[in-house]
Amino acid sequence: MTYEVKSLNEECGLFGIWGHPDAAKLTYFGLHALQHRGQEGAGIIANNDGQLKGHRDLGLLSDVFKDEKQFDRLAGKAAIGHVRYATAGSASIDNVQPFLFNFHDAQFGLCHNGNLTNTRTLKRDLESKGAIFHSNSDTEILMHLIRRGYSVGLLDNVKSALNTVKGGFAYLLMTEDKIIAALDPNGFRPLAIGRLVNGAYVIASETCALDVVGATFVQDVLPGQIVIIDDAGIHIDSYTTEADLKICSMEFIYFARPDSNIYGVNVHTARKNMGRILAKENPNIEADIVVGVPNSSLSAASGFAEESGLPYEMGLVKNQYIQRTFIQPTQELREQGVRMKLSGVRSVVAGKRVVMVDDSIVRGTTSKRIVALLKAAGAAEVHVVIASPPLAYPCFYGIDIQTRQELIAANHSVSEINDIIGSDSLHFLSIDGLKAGIGLGDQICTSYFDGIYPTPLYDYEADYNLGLKAKVSFY
Numbered sequence: 463m464t465y466e467v468k469s470l471n472e473e474c475g476l477f478g479i480w481g482h483p484d485a486a487k488l489t490y491f492g493l494h495a496l497q498h499r500g501q502e503g504a505g506i507i508a509n510n511d512g513q514l515k516g517h518r519d520l521g522l523l524s525d526v527f528k529d530e531k532q533f534d535r536l537a538g539k540a541a542i543g544h545v546r547y548a549t550a551g552s553a554s555i556d557n558v559q560p561f562l563f564n565f566h567d568a569q570f571g572l573c574h575n576g577n578l579t580n581t582r583t584l585k586r587d588l589e590s591k592g593a594i595f596h597s598n599s600d601t602e603i604l605m606h607l608i609r610r611g612y613s614v615g616l617l618d619n620v621k622s623a624l625n626t627v628k629g630g631f632a633y634l635l636m637t638e639d640k641i642i643a644a645l646d647p648n649g650f651r652p653l654a655i656g657r658l659v660n661g662a663y664v665i666a667s668e669t670c671a672l673d674v675v676g677a678t679f680v681q682d683v684l685p686g687q688i689v690i691i692d693d694a695g696i697h698i699d700s701y702t703t704e705a706d707l708k709i710c711s712m713e714f715i716y717f718a719r720p721d722s723n724i725y726g727v728n729v730h731t732a733r734k735n736m737g738r739i740l741a742k743e744n745p746n747i748e749a750d751i752v753v754g755v756p757n758s759s760l761s762a763a764s765g766f767a768e769e770s771g772l773p774y775e776m777g778l779v780k781n782q783y784i785q786r787t788f789i790q791p792t793q794e795l796r797e798q799g800v801r802m803k804l805s806g807v808r809s810v811v812a813g814k815r816v817v818m819v820d821d822s823i824v825r826g827t828t829s830k831r832i833v834a835l836l837k838a839a840g841a842a843e844v845h846v847v848i849a850s851p852p853l854a855y856p857c858f859y860g861i862d863i864q865t866r867q868e869l870i871a872a873n874h875s876v877s878e879i880n881d882i883i884g885s886d887s888l889h890f891l892s893i894d895g896l897k898a899g900i901g902l903g904d905q906i907c908t909s910y911f912d913g914i915y916p917t918p919l920y921d922y923e924a925d926y927n928l929g930l931k932a933k934v935s936f937y
Contacts, residue, residue: 474499474500474544474545474546474547474559474573474574474575474576474667475493475496475497475498475499475500475544475545475575475666475667475668475671476496476542476543476544476573476574476575476632476634476653476665476666476667477489477492477493477496477542477543477544477664477665477666477667477671478540478541478542478543478634478636478641478643478664478665478666478691479492479540479541479542479658479662479663479664479665479675480539480540480640480641480662480663480691480692480693481539481540481658481660481661481662481663481691481693482539482540482658482660482662483539485508485509485538485539485540485541485662486506486508486533486536486537486538486541487533488541488664488675489506489508489541489542489543490506490523490527490533490543491674491675492543492664492666492671492672492674492675493506493523493543493544493545493671494523494524494674495666495668495670495671495673495674495719496545496666496667496668496670496671497522497523497545498717498719499545499547499575499667499668499717500544500545500546500547501521501522501545501547502520502521502546502547502558503518503519503520503521503526503545503546503555503557503558503559504518504519504521504522504523504526504527504543504544504545504546504558505517505518505519505526505543505544505558505559505560505573506518506527506536506541506542506543506544506560507536507541507542507543507560507562507571507636508536508537508538508540508541509538509539509540509541509571509636509638510536510537510538510539511538512638512639513538513569513638514562514569514570514571514636514638515535515536515538515562516536516560516562516571517532517535517536518544518555518558518559518560519555519558520554520555520558523545539662540636540641541636542560542571542573542634542636542641543560543573544558544559544560544573544574544575544634546558546559554597554598556596556597556598557597557598557599559572559573559574559599559601560572560573560634560636561573561597561601561602561605563605565609568637568638569637569638570605570608570635570636570637571634571635571636572601572602572604572605572633572634572635572636573601573633573634574599574600574601574604574631574632574633574634575631575632575651575667575860576629576630576631576632576646576650576651576859576860577600577629577630577631577858577859577860577861578600578603578627578628578629578630578631579628579629579858579859579917579918579919579920579921579922580627580628580629580920580921581600581603581921582921583920583921584603584607584626584627585600585603588603588606588607588610591610593606593610603627604623604624604627604633604635607619607622607623607626607627608620608623608635611623616637617642617688617690617699620635620642620644620688620701621688621701624644624688624701624702625701625702628917628918628920629646629858629859629860629917629920630646630648630650630651630710630858630859630860631644631645631646631650631651631860632644632645632646632651632652632653632667632683634665639692639693640690640691640692641665641690641691641692642688642689642690642691643665643683643688643689643691644683644687644688644689644701645683645684645685645686645687646685646686646859647685647686647702647704647705647706648685648705648706648707648708648859648907648916648917649683649684649685649686649705649707649708649709649725650708650709650710650859650860650907651667651710651713651859651860652667652668652682652709652713652718652722652724652725653665653666653667653682653683654666654667654668654669654672654679654680654681654682654683654723654724655679655680655681655682655683655689655696656669656672656675656677656678656679656680657677657678657680658675658676658677658678659676663680663691663695663696664677665683665689665691668718668719668722668724669721669722669723669724670718670719670721670722673721679723680696682724682725682726684705684707685705685706685707685708686700686701686702686703686704686705687699687700687701687705688700688701706916707725707902707905708905708906708907708916709724709725709902709905709906709907710857710859710860710861710906710907711850711896711900711906711907711908711910711911712857712861712910713729714727714729714732714733714736714899714900714906715733715736715758715821715822715849715850715896716758716821716822720733720758720761725902725905727900727901727902729761730761731761732899732900732901733758733759733761733762733765733821733849733899734761734762734764734765735765735898735899735900735901736762736765736849736850736891736895736896736899736900737761737762737763737764737765737766737767737768737769737819737849738765738766738768738769738899739769739891739895739898739899740762740765740766740819740847740848740849740889740891740895741765741766741769741770741847742769742895743889743891743892743895744847744889745770747770747817747845747847747887747889748815749772749814749815749816749817749843749845750772750773750814750815750816751772751773751774751775751777751810751811751814751815751816751817752766752767752770752772752773752774752775752816752817752819753774753775753776753777753778753810753811753816753817753818753819753836754774754778754818754819754820755778755804755818755819755820755821755832756778756779756780756804757780758821759819759820759821759849762819762821762849763819766817766819766847766849770817772817775807775810775811776807776810777806777807777810777811777814777816777818777836777839777841778804778805778806778807778832778835778836779804779805779807780803780804781802781803781804781805804832804835805835806835806836806838806839806841807839808839808840811836811839811840811841812839812840812841813840813841813842814840814841814842815841815842815843815845815886816836816841816842816843816844816845817845817847818832818833818836818844818845818846818847818885819847819848819849820832820846820847820848820849821848821849821850822848822849822850822853823848823852823853823870823871823879823883824853824868824869824870825868825869825870826870826879826882826883829846829883829885830882830883830884833846833883833884833885834884837884843886844884844885844886845885845886845887845888845889846880846883846885846887846888846889847888847889847890848888848889848890848891849891849899850890850891850896850911851890851891851892851893851896851908851910851911851912852871852876852879852890852911853869853871853910853911854866854869854871854872854910854911854913855869855872855909855910855911855912855913856868856869856910857909857910858915858919858922859907861910870882876888876889876890893908893911893912896908896911
């Protein structure tokens, strides 16, 4: 999947800090560690003695903040930042976060990772009451709900708004005197808290961002929790009692960096375990070497090699200086990007029966090209093993898959997919194997693979039941 020509894309990356004199610069470093979660746009809002100022633009973080003088304007002891891939809303500067709201009596900075499932209903209701939206991102909805709250207290209004929005979300909200973070009742998206040696608190989508800025991990934000960070320290509360952890399994399969830990599970270790279990489930593949598709499949490939006893070889090399193919605007350019990104190592694979380990297959076009790449480099056979189950259902909580028609496994059997991509055999990890590899049991969301959704789909339910061509299920 790493090079799949697809609509399966990361959500976004969040980073916030309170209590450090170079907050904006640390936010930049934290976002850099999260760049894999979004390369469409980036932004930072800083808090300087209660005055919020921000900068955002389309492009990679290094392009958006290429002038160091930008940080002079973003001076202050607190900041929030965001790297974006659009799961809701178009590729426009208006949709790049964090959003800065200037009201007559207050300023707010807001950013969001995930996707709301009742956006259309809420937006229609808010607009009927006079709300004006400046973007077509679902993030802006929360701010309207907060400002229209009937309570006199900000925190109560935030809690009410969080109970009104549905779906997958991690929010960072900055005011003149605090940062408020919140996670949806199922914890679909990860969010972690860290602390710097000077006492400053950091909050980020992944623990790898805490490591980059030298923060010590404190704890994961739990489903349904709301976290308040200010000069007095940190306070953790809940806005709902209906919490049930269902962390997105794709975080472990593909999205998160291998050096991140999510709910106590190291991502590299989980992927390596998946590879081991995949080898146990498929013990009869006759091959000479194991080759992983860089980069997110390398951990699983190493686990498969160790369990199977086959040598692990670098049969595919990635050009590290090419952007991910899903950013390219057309199918043709995306497929060209695959050829630019990967090279088969002829001296390694020539004459060999190769086990090619990848993390998933979405549409199949890239898998087909990689198989062809290995065979063009002289591989005698290419046996494709996938360290996840067949991806056959859409996701509605922050991953950009809209219909089953986009997914090859929704429309073809394993045997048919094998023929389509040109491999000599094709094998997928079982759902039980996925759960065992991650180690969180039923606390992961596997809706991509089994069509069982942890929540009602609200605005999506009617549309997607028509498009699924199969009945979906709900917990």
